[in-house]
Amino acid sequence: MPLDRRDVDTDQIIPASWLKRVERTGFGAGLFESWRRDPAFVLNDPRYAGAAILLAGPNFGCGSSREHAVWALQEHGFRAIVAESFADIFRMNCARVGMVTAQLPGNAVSRLMRAVEADYTLSVVIDVGDRTVSAAGETHAFPLDDFTRMRLLEGLDDIGLTLRHARDISRYEATRAAHLPRIGGA
Amino acid sequence: MGRTLSQKVWDSRVVRRAEGEPDLLYVDLHLVHEVTSPQAFDGLRLAGRRVRRPDLTLATADHNTPTVDIDKPIADAVSARQLSALEENCREFGVRCYPLGHALQGIVHVIGPQLGLTQPGMVIVCGDSHTSTHGAFGAVAFGIGTSEVEHVLATQTIAQARPGTMAVTVEGELARGVTAKDVILGVIERIGISGGTGTIVEYRGAAIRRLSMEGRMTVCNMSIEAGARAGMIAPDDVTFAYLEGRPHAPTGAAWERALDGWRSLATDEGAAFDREVRVDARQLRPYVTWGTNPAQSSTIDGVVPDPESFGDPARQETAARALRYQDLLPGTPIRDIAVDAVFIGSCTNARIEDLRAAAAVIDGRRVRDGLRALVVPGSAQVKAEAEREGLDALFRRAGFEWRAAGCSMCLGMNPDVLGPGQRCASTSNRNFEGRQGPGGRTHLVSPVVAAATAIAGHFATPEDL
Numbered sequence A: 001m002p003l004d005r006r007d008v009d010t011d012q013i014i015p016a017s018w019l020k021r022v023e024r025t026g027f028g029a030g031l032f033e034s035w036r037r038d039p040a041f042v043l044n045d046p047r048y049a050g051a052a053i054l055l056a057g058p059n060f061g062c063g064s065s066r067e068h069a070v071w072a073l074q075e076h077g078f079r080a081i082v083a084e085s086f087a088d089i090f091r092m093n094c095a096r097v098g099m100v101t102a103q104l105p106g107n108a109v110s111r112l113m114r115a116v117e118a119d120y121t122l123s124v125v126i127d128v129g130d131r132t133v134s135a136a137g138e139t140h141a142f143p144l145d146d147f148t149r150m151r152l153l154e155g156l157d158d159i160g161l162t163l164r165h166a167r168d169i170s171r172y173e174a175t176r177a178a179h180l181p182r183i184g185g186a
Numbered sequence B: 001m002g003r004t005l006s007q008k009v010w011d012s013r014v015v016r017r018a019e020g021e022p023d024l025l026y027v028d029l030h031l032v033h034e035v036t037s038p039q040a041f042d043g044l045r046l047a048g049r050r051v052r053r054p055d056l057t058l059a060t061a062d063h064n065t066p067t068v069d070i071d072k073p074i075a076d077a078v079s080a081r082q083l084s085a086l087e088e089n090c091r092e093f094g095v096r097c098y099p100l101g102h103a104l105q106g107i108v109h110v111i112g113p114q115l116g117l118t119q120p121g122m123v124i125v126c127g128d129s130h131t132s133t134h135g136a137f138g139a140v141a142f143g144i145g146t147s148e149v150e151h152v153l154a155t156q157t158i159a160q161a162r163p164g165t166m167a168v169t170v171e172g173e174l175a176r177g178v179t180a181k182d183v184i185l186g187v188i189e190r191i192g193i194s195g196g197t198g199t200i201v202e203y204r205g206a207a208i209r210r211l212s213m214e215g216r217m218t219v220c221n222m223s224i225e226a227g228a229r230a231g232m233i234a235p236d237d238v239t240f241a242y243l244e245g246r247p248h249a250p251t252g253a254a255w256e257r258a259l260d261g262w263r264s265l266a267t268d269e270g271a272a273f274d275r276e277v278r279v280d281a282r283q284l285r286p287y288v289t290w291g292t293n294p295a296q297s298s299t300i301d302g303v304v305p306d307p308e309s310f311g312d313p314a315r316q317e318t319a320a321r322a323l324r325y326q327d328l329l330p331g332t333p334i335r336d337i338a339v340d341a342v343f344i345g346s347c348t349n350a351r352i353e354d355l356r357a358a359a360a361v362i363d364g365r366r367v368r369d370g371l372r373a374l375v376v377p378g379s380a381q382v383k384a385e386a387e388r389e390g391l392d393a394l395f396r397r398a399g400f401e402w403r404a405a406g407c408s409m410c411l412g413m414n415p416d417v418l419g420p421g422q423r424c425a426s427t428s429n430r431n432f433e434g435r436q437g438p439g440g441r442t443h444l445v446s447p448v449v450a451a452a453t454a455i456a457g458h459f460a461t462p463e464d465l
């Protein structure tokens, strides 16, 4: 699905009024709530219903750190986002919950965007193993570090991974300066 | 080769470093609030995990809390549930919590420094992007998402790739009436909303050194609006004077030891930054944003720009779209734009110094008829302090509403929202579409411009009154 806007902020992706929920689900309905009121907004275009890849302008996901934005996109069915650049926290949040962020050169994203606008049936394939995006006879590599790639492919529990290093954590803890502040507990 | 301030702090907190993996960093302070934590606590419960270091974790209620009638039951059931979930989670997991009504409750980024919990050289995280505020003390402080909140609760560490480094040097002296808010709006106007992406920005130079801690917090707070992971300022005597005597600051011999360590927290001579930007303080004026991102701003003496004046077509389109949303015409002098509301609050500008500065502008005058003006202190303590100084009475007499502490109209999660089409001069940090309520129009300004605007009814500086 092509969303040809730059600097899409997380307040647009999921407005604050949705953030009162204490559950991890139920955010899909709030996705792009205000832009969606415009019938011409791409999310309302039936031709792109069910799309799993979102093509977007540069600096996607700027603003608030709300992971709810990623949950809303996921619940709507997106599994990957392709853009020229992403905001740092947003990209981190995506990696934590298995959403692929594929960063491609701006002209490649524009060409993809035009191609998908011209032919909504065009299939775009993202290969996380190969770190490539392919469509319309073009294949582009995107940067993805080995660690994130492994977690995307194997769906590992990040906390479990870190707890393998519990000894390192305890060892570090023992060296912390005594003057560092502590809160009394509940 | 020398190291930068951010690299020094970062390196000192590395628990584990391995080729091809992000660094595992130790977290000295984890701040928690009601919005980004319930799903994290749920995750712990599901996995049968505990909070590793409740003594390094502090929770407060701020985003969702009402700012009127705080002693009465909360009208919005969904909000009430989120606030009680925070208290229940904290009780269950042994985490100290300052809920609504507590004397130490407040916006999470206001209470950390106020309690002396925010100290130089620490790594501080919170499920909130404006955690960058704490960098004003020479801490590495950044916002994280809910999955990471759960990770920090369970392990007291966070896996992060090392960010790049950027220096923003503001040399020279600020003109009268130009505040810390204008410094950061001016910087963002120059480098753009993704100008700092992937980096920790260190603010340097004479103009930064001369800022108070409150001012430095305002600057670091909005680092995220420039896309940066965090902002930092090297600690100095201003920092130490602010900290000394605060409840969680070290005392006696421990204070002296801490000071020794803190004094070494500065970028080494000759250390190289990945990117450097210089700004001449004398060119800065009070800023007002006209658009829907924080880089779309003009000095108060300027006019609403013509979208055609932007070089690249993408920016032209963004500007045109912003002006449509904001209902502004190119060429309109900023001072001619009338507002419906004024909001003095948020983690950017709701500390005691901000309220004092705004109050000094009012000086017996009255808010323009028909205009709604709100003062929302950053914390219950700021509120109490302001009341001791009589600022509440001064604001009230002028026609401002004096509210209880919280995020309030900064993000419009509680009932304090703009109506569709309403225009607001706000001391907060984000002017995104609908940020202060669906259809609302936000213009970011400093506290003194906000106060002057409340009186004039249109954008104004104190000198204009």
Ligand code: SF4
Pocket (backbone or CB within 6 Å): B062, B063, B107, B108, B109, B128, B130, B346, B347, B348, B406, B407, B410, B411, B428, B429
């Ligand atoms: S005051 Fe605004 S920006 Fe600051 S923490 Fe609250 S909602 Fe976020």
